[in-house]
Amino acid sequence: MNNKVLVVDDEQSIVTLLQYNLKQAGFEVITAVDGKEGKQLAETESPDIIVLDLMLPKLDGMEVCKQLRQKNIMTPILMLTAKDDELDKILGLELGADDYMVKPFSPREVIARVKAILRRTQIQTEAVGENDQPDGQIEIGQLTIYPEKYEAYFSKNQLELTLKEFELLHYLAQNKGRVLTRDQLLSSVWNYDFAGDTRIVDVHISHLREKIEEDTRKPAYIKTIRGLGYKLEEPKGE
Numbered sequence: 001m002n003n004k005v006l007v008v009d010d011e012q013s014i015v016t017l018l019q020y021n022l023k024q025a026g027f028e029v030i031t032a033v034d035g036k037e038g039k040q041l042a043e044t045e046s047p048d049i050i051v052l053d054l055m056l057p058k059l060d061g062m063e064v065c066k067q068l069r070q071k072n073i074m075t076p077i078l079m080l081t082a083k084d085d086e087l088d089k090i091l092g093l094e095l096g097a098d099d100y101m102v103k104p105f106s107p108r109e110v111i112a113r114v115k116a117i118l119r120r121t122q123i124q125t126e127a128v129g130e131n132d133q134p135d136g137q138i139e140i141g142q143l144t145i146y147p148e149k150y151e152a153y154f155s156k157n158q159l160e161l162t163l164k165e166f167e168l169l170h171y172l173a174q175n176k177g178r179v180l181t182r183d184q185l186l187s188s189v190w191n192y193d194f195a196g197d198t199r200i201v202d203v204h205i206s207h208l209r210e211k212i213e214e215d216t217r218k219p220a221y222i223k224t225i226r227g228l229g230y231k232l233e234e235p236k237g238e
Helices: 012-024 035-044 061-070 086-094 107-128 163-174 182-190 199-212
Strands: 004-008 028-032 049-053 077-081 099-102 138-140 143-146 151-154 222-225 229-232
Touching: 004 012, 004 035, 012 028, 012 107, 028 035, 035 049, 035 061, 049 061, 049 107, 061 077, 077 107, 086 199, 099 107, 138 163, 143 163, 151 163, 163 182, 163 199, 163 229, 182 199, 182 229, 199 222
Parallel strands: 004 028, 004 049, 049 077, 077 099
Antiparallel strands: 138 143, 143 151, 222 229
């Protein structure tokens, strides 16, 4: 069965362009021209990934993303922004988007991003049905990570993580105690050139801290190493 892509954009020319090229690349494509319709299709059609424009009528892309995540619909989201606006990117990522692209873009680049995200999602899907033996399990303080199942728990409660948040947490845990620069994290977790846009790392680190730190101003797990980057370590007293 082909992967299903939901394209949500109010510019018909972009919808037509993406629909044609995604179908040529072997994807099943469904489309919506406003945020309200896009949200409904995301809930009822179970797409494998959503390509979501930021500026939409009826319900903007930020709100669509926010409402889906609030319902624990963790379908990967590639957000499209009409301008290279730092605030738009950061807000989109904070609300749970997995990636973003700035218009204008080439259809080839969109397809490459979609494939990269789906490769990781496929690993997650295949792992869910496998045995529950904790192979590769990582325990750090109250944090437990099951890489094969793409699950993480804190104080025995399962964390609701986007795919990218999980991958970042897992990579930090694999390198426990090591200082990792933002560029290292970009290269290892995102796997492609973000042209030095390390803010994407900072946003995801902030998101993770909100989920595993008692006091985000004094983190016990994910430490900031000024001028260098971040490291995940065993909390003192554990």
